[in-house]
Amino acid sequence: MDQISALLKRAMPFQMVGPDGLASIAGLAKWESHAKGDLIYQVGDEADDIYLVSSGSVQHTLHGNNGAGTLERAMRSGDVFGWAAVMEDQARLATTMCLERTELVRINGAALIKLFKSFPIVGDVVMSRFATMITKEFGVSSLVAEKIRRLPQGAGSTAESKGTTKVQTATPTGLALTMFRLSQWLSSPKPYLMLIGFAILLGFWQFAVTVWKLPRFEDLPGLTVVVKELFSRDPVYGLSIYTPEYYQHIWVSVQRIAIAYFLATVLGVPLGLFLGWSKKFREYVFPVFELLRPIPILAWVPLAILMFRGAETPVIFLIFLASFFATALNTMLGVESIDESYSRAAYCLGANKWQVFREVITPGAMPFIFTGLQISVGVAWFSLVAGEMVSGSFGLGYVINTSYTMVRYPTIVIGMITLGVVGYSTSALVRFGGDYMMQWRVREQALGGN
Numbered sequence: 001m002d003q004i005s006a007l008l009k010r011a012m013p014f015q016m017v018g019p020d021g022l023a024s025i026a027g028l029a030k031w032e033s034h035a036k037g038d039l040i041y042q043v044g045d046e047a048d049d050i051y052l053v054s055s056g057s058v059q060h061t062l063h064g065n066n067g068a069g070t071l072e073r074a075m076r077s078g079d080v081f082g083w084a085a086v087m088e089d090q091a092r093l094a095t096t097m098c099l100e101r102t103e104l105v106r107i108n109g110a111a112l113i114k115l116f117k118s119f120p121i122v123g124d125v126v127m128s129r130f131a132t133m134i135t136k137e138f139g140v141s142s143l144v145a146e147k148i149r150r151l152p153q154g155a156g157s158t159a160e161s162k163g164t165t166k167v168q169t170a171t172p173t174g175l176a177l178t179m180f181r182l183s184q185w186l187s188s189p190k191p192y193l194m195l196i197g198f199a200i201l202l203g204f205w206q207f208a209v210t211v212w213k214l215p216r217f218e219d220l221p222g223l224t225v226v227v228k229e230l231f232s233r234d235p236v237y238g239l240s241i242y243t244p245e246y247y248q249h250i251w252v253s254v255q256r257i258a259i260a261y262f263l264a265t266v267l268g269v270p271l272g273l274f275l276g277w278s279k280k281f282r283e284y285v286f287p288v289f290e291l292l293r294p295i296p297i298l299a300w301v302p303l304a305i306l307m308f309r310g311a312e313t314p315v316i317f318l319i320f321l322a323s324f325f326a327t328a329l330n331t332m333l334g335v336e337s338i339d340e341s342y343s344r345a346a347y348c349l350g351a352n353k354w355q356v357f358r359e360v361i362t363p364g365a366m367p368f369i370f371t372g373l374q375i376s377v378g379v380a381w382f383s384l385v386a387g388e389m390v391s392g393s394f395g396l397g398y399v400i401n402t403s404y405t406m407v408r409y410p411t412i413v414i415g416m417i418t419l420g421v422v423g424y425s426t427s428a429l430v431r432f433g434g435d436y437m438m439q440w441r442v443r444e445q446a447l448g449g450n
Helices: 002-010 019-026 109-118 120-137 174-187 190-211 223-230 244-277 279-292 297-307 312-336 340-348 353-390 396-405 409-437 439-447
Strands: 029-034 039-041 049-055 058-063 070-075 094-098 102-108 159-161 164-166
Touching (some): 002 049, 019 109, 174 190, 190 223, 244 279, 244 396, 244 409, 279 312, 297 312, 297 353, 340 353, 353 396, 353 409
Antiparallel strands (some): 049 102, 058 094, 159 164
């Protein structure tokens, strides 16, 4: 059973299935052994089972329609064939013959579909990957791939239209795939290892300050002191989760981050796209960009105060600068990472410059853009503290700075912890948003086995 599960995990359609799902699928599987020259099935046979190659090799000859010719492939360990068994009313489209002594895993298609009906989200993902594999790896028409059997729930359901069945692509919704990946993460050791890591950090903090009293640590507030202050209804230094001021500081900081981050994204992404796309534009702008980028945020503080009136605008400007440079640079690198052959192919097909920019450059740079946006939101929180130390009467940076001057050390740590939690949450939101908007990239990576 474990050997079959490991083999399934290597196969492209099942790579995103969790351990429990793999075990259930493995329960449907049977081992088969074939000698060299054995015919497994031929064109026109009933399509009832799918096959996974465990060892050896199989010659897979796909016969085209209307004289389109044939496609021959040698299927080796980890490859899947016999996928007509998960298609609607489809007989065998290929002939398969063993090239040597071969071990196969055989799974009944109807039983597999029945299993997926019990787990529709997992089923939709697997069926989507089958459709991708069929159209991309085997060059089968998308009309044929659309015959992948639909599940009664999720994105793969059928719809009746004008007395005929309207076939929809078996692609799971972004939310379904995101929730599936979240469930996979929760069932993996990662979250529990993360908790162990936090426990080690907190334990070292408590022992280093309170028990061992190490040099450089003995004057710091201990873990118990900070926790007691944070959850106290009557805090000694006036700030805890029960005081309205605590949430007001968080809200003010989040507002500043949101405004600056929005401006940095709206201006930084287009600038980065043009820097990577147009060589002439880059020759004019990039030297100035690189000259300003290394200047520390604190160096901009005097100019920010002189240029902008009020208490809020200088802070937002400082946050915007740090976030803007990170966003624009990563976007530019994303454009430069695109293979030039894609643009050339688009031009050969008749696309103009703006169509290439919209259909090739922008989607191709998206992975780098969202990476830049994750870095950008973290950098924004870094610069927030510097800005709020200079200007403003509310905010987490203001709390940290004033607590230091007034010798409220536990409040400093409370502000730092809150800053880390809120910053981590915003970064996670950006990451999940990027994953949700780039499901196509997940499928393309799966096609390559990545």
